[in-house]
Every structure is written in C-alpha cells, then in structure tokens.
Amino acid sequence: MDSVEYDNRTVTRGALQYTGKAKQVFTTDDPNILWVHYLDQATALNGKVKETINGKGELNSAISQLLFNYLTENGIKNHYLGSISKTDELITSLNILPIEVVTRNYASGHFVSKFDAVAMQQLSPIVQEFYYKSDALDDPFMNDSQIIALGYATSDELSKLRYESLMINQRLTELFQKANIQLIDFKLEFGRTKNGDILLADELSPDNMRLVDITTGNSLDKDVFRKHSGDVTVGYHEVLTRLQQVI
CATH class of the missing domain: 3.30.200.20 (Phosphorylase Kinase; domain 1)
Incomplete structure (x- = not known):
C-alpha cells in the first residue's frame, strides 16, 4: 500500500x-x-x-x-x-522535542531501585520526570535548568508539558479504571508544529505504559517481555478488548 x-x-x-x-x-x-x-x-x-x-x-x-x-x-x-x-x-509532522516526560502514579521499575521505594506504593503528589531522549546515553534524567540551558525547551514549554501530562494522566486513569486496569506510570513525547504549538506525539500503548489488572495484579504491558514472564501479546489483547468495551 x-x-x-x-x-x-x-x-x-x-x-x-x-x-x-x-x-x-x-x-x-x-x-x-x-x-x-x-x-x-x-x-x-x-x-x-x-x-x-x-x-x-x-x-x-x-x-x-x-x-x-x-x-x-x-x-x-x-x-x-x-x-x-x-x-x-x-x-x-512535528519537530519532536528531545525530551521524554514520565508520569508516575505508583512506584515501579527503576524508580523503586533508585530511591529504595516500596514497590507499588501510591505516590502523592504524582511524580513527573524529564529524560533526554537518547538511546546511546540510556535516556539520562534532566532537570529544568539543564533542558533550558541546552535549548531543548523553554520554561513556558516545560510548564505546558507538565500540565498536558497531568491532564492526560487524569483522562487515562479514569478510562483504565473503567476497564479494571491500574495505570502505574507512562512515558510521553511531544512535538512542535510549524506554528510552535505543542502536541502530544509518538504512541499510546502498553509499550510505553505500565498497566496492571486491578483484580489479579498481573502485568498487562511490556514488563512481561522485559522480565520474560510470558507471552506479551496476551496482555496487549486484554487491554485492547477491555478498552473496546468501555470506550
């Protein structure tokens, strides 16, 4: 095609x-x-x-x-x-910002090991993190001043990224709860239009989210692949089926 x-x-x-x-x-x-x-x-x-x-x-x-x-x-x-x-x-078509925005509702993944946190503890306030988008450098953490100093985004744009990510988190959390799924954390990417507007980009899937069945506690995301704990498509099928039932 x-x-x-x-x-x-x-x-x-x-x-x-x-x-x-x-x-x-x-x-x-x-x-x-x-x-x-x-x-x-x-x-x-x-x-x-x-x-x-x-x-x-x-x-x-x-x-x-x-x-x-x-x-x-x-x-x-x-x-x-x-x-x-x-x-x-x-x-x-967007000019993608070289920044990954991670939103964490619960402690999981390297957040647990890095900060000696209790796995799956609810985080209050919701944690937001910025990472430099670079596989070669293993996506290092960045703070606001580093991002601004290197010209990757302005202060106003970072405020926009934080706000948009929180709004997206709220909408997705509500949706997944209807599907009996807990949204643990997720990564977002954004880009600029030719007019300088900031839009959500990349994809929205279990590849860039941690999703857990509220009833069983089973992972429904790419952690299954990372941990070699089963067939990753089983969880993806389940997420798709449940979303189709509630949207």
Whole structure:
C-alpha cells in the first residue's frame, strides 16, 4: 500500500524517514503529514534487546488509535490523524522535542531501585520526570535548568508539558479504571508544529505504559517481555478488548 485516501484527497507514502524501536516513519507527498507503520517488534534496555513478536504491531496500532481518539474527544491535542490499515496511521509532522516526560502514579521499575521505594506504593503528589531522549546515553534524567540551558525547551514549554501530562494522566486513569486496569506510570513525547504549538506525539500503548489488572495484579504491558514472564501479546489483547468495551 503506497497511497491512501485521506481528507478527500490521495496521500502517497514517500521515503523512510527513520526506524524506531517498534515503528517506521515515512514521509508523504504532503510535508505536513507522516506515515507510520507499526512493527512486530519488542525491545528492552533501550533497544539493546530485540525480538520479533507476530501481531504486536497490529495490537499497538489498535490500542494507540483508541487512546488518541479518546484524548481528542476529551480536549487533548495530538498528532494522530487517522488509521489507514491495521498497522499504519497518518500523523501530523512535528519537530519532536528531545525530551521524554514520565508520569508516575505508583512506584515501579527503576524508580523503586533508585530511591529504595516500596514497590507499588501510591505516590502523592504524582511524580513527573524529564529524560533526554537518547538511546546511546540510556535516556539520562534532566532537570529544568539543564533542558533550558541546552535549548531543548523553554520554561513556558516545560510548564505546558507538565500540565498536558497531568491532564492526560487524569483522562487515562479514569478510562483504565473503567476497564479494571491500574495505570502505574507512562512515558510521553511531544512535538512542535510549524506554528510552535505543542502536541502530544509518538504512541499510546502498553509499550510505553505500565498497566496492571486491578483484580489479579498481573502485568498487562511490556514488563512481561522485559522480565520474560510470558507471552506479551496476551496482555496487549486484554487491554485492547477491555478498552473496546468501555470506550
């Protein structure tokens, strides 16, 4: 598939712009639109561990589509334009900020080991963290002054990232609770439009969230792959099914 109908016109896929951990991004004949293809690939340790998992790309795309549409309906601006196949989407072309915004509702992952925290303790206030987006450097933590000094974002933009992340957390927490799922923590990426507006970007899936079944305590996210504790697609299927039932 090289061309699709979108917004009453034909959009044609162009050159491969880059390949990420679980997605490929292509240019199109419209400079404001990119073409995303989800891969059947799981990674850990910032891409150092990779494995092909059949059907994962389709699951990620379906979950991401549901969540982006849900956030759009709830007033959160983002780059998602529409799904064009089971594994492909069109998105708004953005200048991605080299910053990952992590929101933590409960202590988990390296937060526990780094701060000697009690695993799964509820965090109050909600913790927000910034990381420099660099696999080669293992995504180091950054504070506000470092980000501003290096020109990665302005003070006003950081305030915007914090606010948007809290709003997204509120919306997603409410949604997942309806699906009997606890949103433990998640990572977001944002980008600038040509006009300088900040939009939510990347994807929204169990690849960049920790999700736990409220009843059983079982992981429904990529931790299953990281810990080699089972078939990661089982949890992804469960998340998709439950979201389809409550959205």
